[in-house]
Amino acid sequence: MLCERCNKNEAKIHLIKLINGKKTETWLCEKCAKELSDIPLKASMAEGAGMPFQNILSGFFETLDKTKKIEIVCKNCGLTYSQFKKSGQLGCSKCYESFNDLLSPRIKRIQGDLEHVGKIPVREGNEVIQRKRIKKLKEDLQKAVIKEEYERAAVLRDEIKLLESQREVKIDHEELDR
Structure with a gap:
């Protein structure tokens, strides 16, 4: 097959371009491919025979780094x-x-x-853990309502009420002790 650009030399390189989902294919000789492409090519394709794939890619990425x-x-x-x-x-x-x-x-x-x-402070650790637990349950409750999982939402709501009431009772006892 002849080069589609110069129509003189044998085409050895199959150039495929994909731009905005549109694919174009061109068969080129080595000379025309070097002139058109930003990708560095060896002087002869025979030099690249048996070359590890990583080496080929590294040349391509070096070109991209210069952009x-x-x-x-x-x-x-x-x-x-x-x-x-x-x-x-x-x-x-x-x-x-x-x-x-x-x-x-x-x-x-x-x-x-x-x-x-x-980290959670040792002295007020339980209070912090309780607040975080309630916050997490409230987030889970919102997700359950959005997913229309109303039975699960009701269980979460009840658990939140229980934890908040326990927290309030604990706060009231602490105020009485002072």
Whole structure:
């Protein structure tokens, strides 16, 4: 098969482009492929024979790295993501919002979750645990209502009322002891 561009040399490269869901295929010789493509090609395809796939891809990604990159900047303090990567320190609390898409996967991988749980004080530990339990039950109640699981919602509602009443009784006893 001849090259579809120069119609002189034998076509050895099958170039497939997929742009906005539209696929175009072209058969090219090595010379025309080098002229058209941004992907670096060996002087001869024979040189690349037996080459590991990773080496082929590394050349492609090196080309992509040279393309223009978009820099994310915190609107509050002006810190760029590149500066953060170098220093390892964020400039302000708004940086978490600005770099959220890039930071969240890393934080989750390192810490196991995105929500900070923290430590519970020994003296008031039961009170904190009780409040968190009630908060979680209220969230579950909202989800059950949205899913129209009314029997489960009723059980959750009753459990919330019980825990809140126990909490109020405990608070009343503590005030009487003072």
